[in-house]
Amino acid sequence: MATVHKINEDLVKERQKCTFNVQELTYLLDGGEEVTKERREFENILRNVKELQDEVPEVYLSHKERYENAVRKTCILQNVRNDFEKKREVLSPRNIFRAGYAVIKDVSPFFLHNGMFVPTIIGQGTPEQQAEWLPKAKAMAIIGTYAQTELGHGTFIRGLETTATYDAKTEEFILNSPKVTSYKWWPGGLGTTVNHCITVAQLYINGKKYGIHPFIVQIRDLETHKPLPGIKVGEIGPKMGFATANNGFLGFQNFRIPRKNMLMKNAQVLKDGTFVKGMNEKLTYGTMVMVRVNIVSDSAFHTAMAATIAVRYAAVRHQSQLKAKEPEVQIIDYLTQQHKLFIAIATSHAFSNTYTWLYQAYLKVVEDLGKQKQDHLPELHALSCCLKATSSRDAGVIVEQCRLACGGHGYMASSNLPIIYGYTTAAITYEGEHTVLLLQTARYLMKAWMSALEGKVLAPSVAYLVDWLKSDKQRWQNTPEVIVKGFQHVAAGKIKDAFDAIQKHVKAGKDYEDAWNLASVQLIKASEAHSRAILCDGYLRETVRTSSSVSPSLAKVLNHLVQLYIVYWTLETAGDLLVYSNIGKDDIAVLKEKYEELLALIRPNAVGLVDAFDISDEILQSTLGSYDGRVYERLMEEAMKSPLNKEPVNQSFHKYLKPFIKKAKL
Ligand SMILES: CC/C=C\C/C=C\C/C=C\C/C=C\CCCCC(=O)SCCNC(=O)CCNC(=O)[C@H](O)C(C)(C)COP(=O)(O)OP(=O)(O)OC[C@H]1O[C@@H](n2cnc3c(N)ncnc32)[C@H](O)[C@@H]1OP(=O)(O)O
Numbered sequence: 095m096a097t098v099h100k101i102n103e104d105l106v107k108e109r110q111k112c113t114f115n116v117q118e119l120t121y122l123l124d125g126g127e128e129v130t131k132e133r134r135e136f137e138n139i140l141r142n143v144k145e146l147q148d149e150v151p152e153v154y155l156s157h158k159e160r161y162e163n164a165v166r167k168t169c170i171l172q173n174v175r176n177d178f179e180k181k182r183e184v185l186s187p188r189n190i191f192r193a194g195y196a197v198i199k200d201v202s203p204f205f206l207h208n209g210m211f212v213p214t215i216i217g218q219g220t221p222e223q224q225a226e227w228l229p230k231a232k233a234m235a236i237i238g239t240y241a242q243t244e245l246g247h248g249t250f251i252r253g254l255e256t257t258a259t260y261d262a263k264t265e266e267f268i269l270n271s272p273k274v275t276s277y278k279w280w281p282g283g284l285g286t287t288v289n290h291c292i293t294v295a296q297l298y299i300n301g302k303k304y305g306i307h308p309f310i311v312q313i314r315d316l317e318t319h320k321p322l323p324g325i326k327v328g329e330i331g332p333k334m335g336f337a338t339a340n341n342g343f344l345g346f347q348n349f350r351i352p353r354k355n356m357l358m359k360n361a362q363v364l365k366d367g368t369f370v371k372g373m374n375e376k377l378t379y380g381t382m383v384m385v386r387v388n389i390v391s392d393s394a395f396h397t398a399m400a401a402t403i404a405v406r407y408a409a410v411r412h413q414s415q416l417k418a419k420e421p422e423v424q425i426i427d428y429l430t431q432q433h434k435l436f437i438a439i440a441t442s443h444a445f446s447n448t449y450t451w452l453y454q455a456y457l458k459v460v461e462d463l464g465k466q467k468q469d470h471l472p473e474l475h476a477l478s479c480c481l482k483a484t485s486s487r488d489a490g491v492i493v494e495q496c497r498l499a500c501g502g503h504g505y506m507a508s509s510n511l512p513i514i515y516g517y518t519t520a521a522i523t524y525e526g527e528h529t530v531l532l533l534q535t536a537r538y539l540m541k542a543w544m545s546a547l548e549g550k551v552l553a554p555s556v557a558y559l560v561d562w563l564k565s566d567k568q569r570w571q572n573t574p575e576v577i578v579k580g581f582q583h584v585a586a587g588k589i590k591d592a593f594d595a596i597q598k599h600v601k602a603g604k605d606y607e608d609a610w611n612l613a614s615v616q617l618i619k620a621s622e623a624h625s626r627a628i629l630c631d632g633y634l635r636e637t638v639r640t641s642s643s644v645s646p647s648l649a650k651v652l653n654h655l656v657q658l659y660i661v662y663w664t665l666e667t668a669g670d671l672l673v674y675s676n677i678g679k680d681d682i683a684v685l686k687e688k689y690e691e692l693l694a695l696i697r698p699n700a701v702g703l704v705d706a707f708d709i710s711d712e713i714l715q716s717t718l719g720s721y722d723g724r725v726y727e728r729l730m731e732e733a734m735k736s737p738l739n740k741e742p743v744n745q746s747f748h749k750y751l752k753p754f755i756k757k758a759k760l
């Protein structure tokens with residue numbers, strides 16, 4: 095039986111101070127009591143699967159052993175999940191996503207299967223294609239990934255070089271990778287795990303190019319797992335993080351696939367080679383929109399993980415004295431520490447709330463597309479781009495801030511903060527590089543500005559441009575609602591400036607594209623400001639909405655958090671607000687005090703707030719952040735697992751050190 099340890103006394107006291115019901119907040123964050131119960135039940139089952147316990151911490155395994163262990167455990171996880179789903183409802187995707195962290199210490203080599211392979215079959219396949227591939231894919235009789243990026247191109251996907259040439263005689267596509275830069279590079283699981291992939295390739299029919307399209311390709315034999323003739327596939331090697339994601343490369347040499355393997359929900363190639371255009375060629379990019387929306391939720395979770403570790407650690411850790419002769423204080427009582435950590439809690443809430451409405455907007459667009467309506471697609475694309483970019487970037491900054499807030503121990507692998515940083519920083523690049531996505535949103539914002547000037551009705555997320563043009567700037571008040579308006583004024587002002595900069599360059603004789611490039615620093619700043627306005631506005635609106643349905647004590651804490659988020663960003667962007675809104679120096683001075691008051695109000699609830707994220711120790715995998723707060727004992731226990739501590743004298747002493755020392759003595 096597992097030993098039950100006493101909970102650290104500081105944490106016990108912190109939990110007694112909490113002014114709200116932690117469980118109530120957990121249910122709210124999960125989306126309901128039933129979701130929490132389902133999640134806990136599944137996590138509890140996993141906790142008791144002996145084969146999932148690692149004998150040796152993964153960090154001490156070789157690259158190959160680590161990968162093999164990840165495959166072994168993912169297969170067990172999948173079997174446990176299947177058994178669970180046989181008896182009960184199908185697990186919610188977010189619950190299975192969270193549970194994965196308890197099993198795979200890094201990223202699963204199967205991650206892209208459910209993350210992109212299956213969704214692409216659903217989003218891009220015809221009903222017949224779905225009937226053929228989905229049952230096999232869902233049962234994992236076939237395992238796939240999403241192979242789009244190549245060595246030469248990741249961002250500019252119209253420039254992809256893999257070719258799919260239609261042969262009407264045999265009704266097949268012939269896949270080729272003409273150059274080294276045409277090799278697929280990066281897809282998760284491609285290295286040595288998957289037997290299928292969605293390959294995005296340039297379609298050619300009778301020598302004419304028809305742009306990029308998705309194809310289902312079997313790349314390995316289902317029995318032997320050997321690459322099929324004409325396929326060159328392998329793993330790309332170690333990276334900054336993602337140690338077990340098994341990212342791979344893939345090349346094709348005259349590799350033939352049947353016509354039916356082109357996913358044809360949007361565009362089609364008929365038997366005789368006739369190309370039938372889809373409603374909108376950008377629908378081929380649909381899976382990316384879905385993943386970008388999901389990244390907002392992933393960012394909320396990674397931020398919550400880091401906040402949980404750093405807040406619990408800050409409650410347990412004592413260092414230095416505030417006053418001479420008094421005991422050393424809990425580091426959480428330093429205001430600078432609260433400044434580093436409470437924004438982490440609020441940011442996770444901001445992203446969760448944003449994901450809630452953004453996901454609904456995504457579902458609405460999918461529903462509309464089913465009815466051949468695409469009016470809201472451009473707005474969704476613009477929102478998903480800037481919110482993916484901002485949430486992943488903010489999460490990266492926050493996770494690193496939490497690591498720094500843990501001092502030296504934050505640098506230990508056993509704190510788990512380095513791995514969490516690995517997830518967050520990768521997300522800034524994958525699924526659309528940060529700057530590139532901000533520029534996609536800027537493109538939409540420039541059009542919106544033009545429409546606003548023409549007096550047209552704008553989509554809800556940019557309607558503030560019309561208000562800004564119509565009205566005088568509102569008299570400043572330090573209320574959340576007026577501050578949000580202030581963020582909209584900053585966004586509107588920066589959008590106008592970027593637009594004017596482009597016009598100026600065009601008037602000076604530049605091509606529009608060159609003018610765009612010359613204005614692009616201003617464009618990304620406009621896009622960032624738009625993101626911040628959207629995040630603050632959405633977070634505030636969602637908090638007001640939920641506050642009426644929760645207990646008054648919880649409503650109060652949620653209100654403190656949203657205010658903290660808004661005031662934090664007001665102070666961070668005070669320069670912009672001074673330029674573009676009616677805020678005055680005195681208002682900023684008042685807000686500085688308000689910010690300090692909010693830190694003090696949140697202080698007694700800090701541990702309760704991170705407890706409410708309800709991230710189990712198995713998922714958190716952190717010596718610094720466990721529920722019981724046995725920080726020092728765990729650090730020592732983990733250190734003792736080092737293979738270097740398994741023998742009193744390491745052989746290198748006899749082989750190298752002893753002769754070296756002897757020589758030095760002579
Ligand atoms: C158990 C778990 C444990 C741990 C897990 C932890 C963490 C891990 C979590 C997840 C990680 C897992 C997996 C990682 C997955 C990563 C996968 C990938 O990275 S897949 C590859 C992604 N690639 C990209 O995103 C490429 C980015 N590039 C593009 O999207 C495009 O090239 C572009 C930049 C949008 C440009 O496209 P294009 O040149 O064609 O278009 P234009 O710029 O000319 O614009 C034309 C027109 O089209 C509109 N438009 C563009 N895109 C879209 C779209 N998607 N939808 C709708 N409309 C679109 C654009 O707005 C323009 O409109 P216009 O202005 O003309 O009206």
Ligand SMILES: Cc1cc2nc3c(=O)[nH]c(=O)nc-3n(C[C@H](O)[C@H](O)[C@H](O)COP(=O)(O)OP(=O)(O)OC[C@H]3O[C@@H](n4cnc5c(N)ncnc54)[C@H](O)[C@@H]3O)c2cc1C
Pocket residue numbers: 206240241242243246247248249250279280281282336341520523524525526527528529530533
């Ligand atoms: C961990 C990880 C997992 C991944 N998994 C997958 C996967 O499963 N499947 C898959 O297909 N791909 C995957 N990718 C690839 C990923 O999608 C690409 O790396 C990403 O889209 C960025 O493209 P790039 O590497 O070509 O960057 P580049 O575009 O070469 O970026 C380099 C620099 O150029 C700048 N730049 C490029 N274009 C412009 C522009 N138009 N305007 C201004 N600046 C520009 C960028 O801002 C950046 O600073 C993964 C990547 C990572 C890191």
